[in-house]
Amino acid sequence: MKGNTVFKRSYNQCLRRLAAHDIGAALPSESDLAHTLDVSRTTVRAVLASLAETGIVSLGTSGRVLVRHPVEADYFPDMQTLSAGAAVERRFMEWILLGDFRAGQLLNAAELARQFGTSTTTIREYLAQFQHVGLLERRPNSAWLYKGVTPDFATEIYDVREMFELRATRSFIELPDDSPPWRELDAIEAEHRALLANIDEEYRRFPQLDERLHRVIHETSNNRFIIDFYDVISTLFHYTYRWNRSDEQQRNTVALMEHLDYIEALRSRDQRAIDARCRKHLRTARATLARSIEFGPFRSQPSPVGVST
Amino acid sequence: MKGNTVFKRSYNQCLRRLAAHDIGAALPSESDLAHTLDVSRTTVRAVLASLAETGIVSLGTSGRVLVRHPVEADYFPDMQTLSAGAAVERRFMEWILLGDFRAGQLLNAAELARQFGTSTTTIREYLAQFQHVGLLERRPNSAWLYKGVTPDFATEIYDVREMFELRATRSFIELPDDSPPWRELDAIEAEHRALLANIDEEYRRFPQLDERLHRVIHETSNNRFIIDFYDVISTLFHYTYRWNRSDEQQRNTVALMEHLDYIEALRSRDQRAIDARCRKHLRTARATLARSIEFGPFRSQPSPVGVST
């Protein structure tokens, strides 16, 4: 039937909020909570009922009142707070990109469902979505084909990425200096310098910063296709990044410097300079991905499940 | 449960082939048929069994033999030969793009299922696919939002289209003159001239020719993202084309001429000329879409309410 992950997530969120309240303080109204937790009042009521049952809140004379602070054991495990679909997405990405899975192999929906502990319906829905990442191909009335993160794939995705990012810089430099994206760029630049100053310790923070820089640029494009495509890139790189950890600090340092050059070019608002710096950085990133593909995913835990040839 | 559309489609295909056979002639082997119809032998056997039952073939001394030629009544209606998913796709596109449906409206899966005569599962799977066309937005645990074919949408889709098509011309002109895409271009050009010579009668054939030209160019890109995107464009335009039929012949004539210029530029392999002609044509096409949006879909199915003006 239907999992109650929304309830569990809301319950946990609610507990976190209550931790800041004083004992005996009155809780906000149901509609209020519904709005802050971004769920329906129906769910809020279920949460409140459950909290009352656990004895964390109780009905005082004028509304609900906090009886005791929540402890660690009151929370639901984090794993259970992802919706079935989101859970499948994560497990699937890890399985396909970090596991022992080769281009050209066929996927079996029933097998995956068993392994991930969900129904085939959920698996199917997710696989269908995943087609658009370009890694899966559906063969009607038959299995799914994994096309693999091959050199061809890298070329294709980077060709599009370059077009889109260059285009996005055009809209970026149209914005006034005091617009939110430029403010964000200031912050990003500052973080770059901070990170470079302490690169030996913190070089692992690079991917998160990289994502932030490229995303703020893409988002100014105001183009849903460009932004959606960046979501694909972002997800993908989150996983392929782990394939090759050799020279990681060295590579991140280079990329950070390229970012600073790129940012400087953006500030100059000189299209030619921007194109040059952007292209240069993406060339480096493309080469990094190409190397990662040579390495391939770690073979730490080969799983023979759901595989056929 | 599961529709038998594969069976019906194969049955019809089989009948079409038999029409060319002589009475008494032996049929090909099962595996042979399975290969030519591109289905499994299981399906072929079901078709053959059904044909035997209808008396169209019978088991002679040495294999199956054609008894009588099929007549019109033997075929299944074409409508039934689309898989549930494909049928929903078509009905949905017609409903959303040709029907009275406004940007910002919410879609109700159960309602759609009832209206289309399928299950909610099928509807859901299709709606999920449809997100990436950029016209629908999913709101978890709630309805789907139709974002509408708005001027913004037109701008966004054409911005990407222009980038992609220009990029595709780069790979196109790399190919040798005698490669299949250039052969196809020759054929397309010839059809353009033939159509222009008889434009008064045949101007309605333009969309099909337009699709052929742009597709052959996009496909040489060898980039799955570019090709997938052209599928989106192609589907979309197939429907929005019907929104505005004023000056149709005039508009098609202009577009055909622009195509010929574009083709000429491609032959010259001069990038600058190609860019100019391609951009010019896409500008025209973009303006046509913009005009269509002004007209909107509210013409094909006049509302049953009130009197005509």
Place this chain on the structure above:
DNA sequence: AATCTGTTTTTAATGTAGAAAAAACAGCGC
């Protein structure tokens, strides 16, 4: 040995059911 056909086993497509969540409704207090 290779190809054909008859049979059995798997797997994907899709409808249905039931729980969770949202949305709508209704009465109450101010």
Place this chain on the structure above:
DNA sequence: GCGCTGTTTTTTCTACATTAAAAACAGATT
């Protein structure tokens, strides 16, 4: 009127069941 809570109605989500189609298996025929 406005916001709050209790109740009822819809709608989405997801497990499961069932059938169509594919794939695998096996004997027969050339």
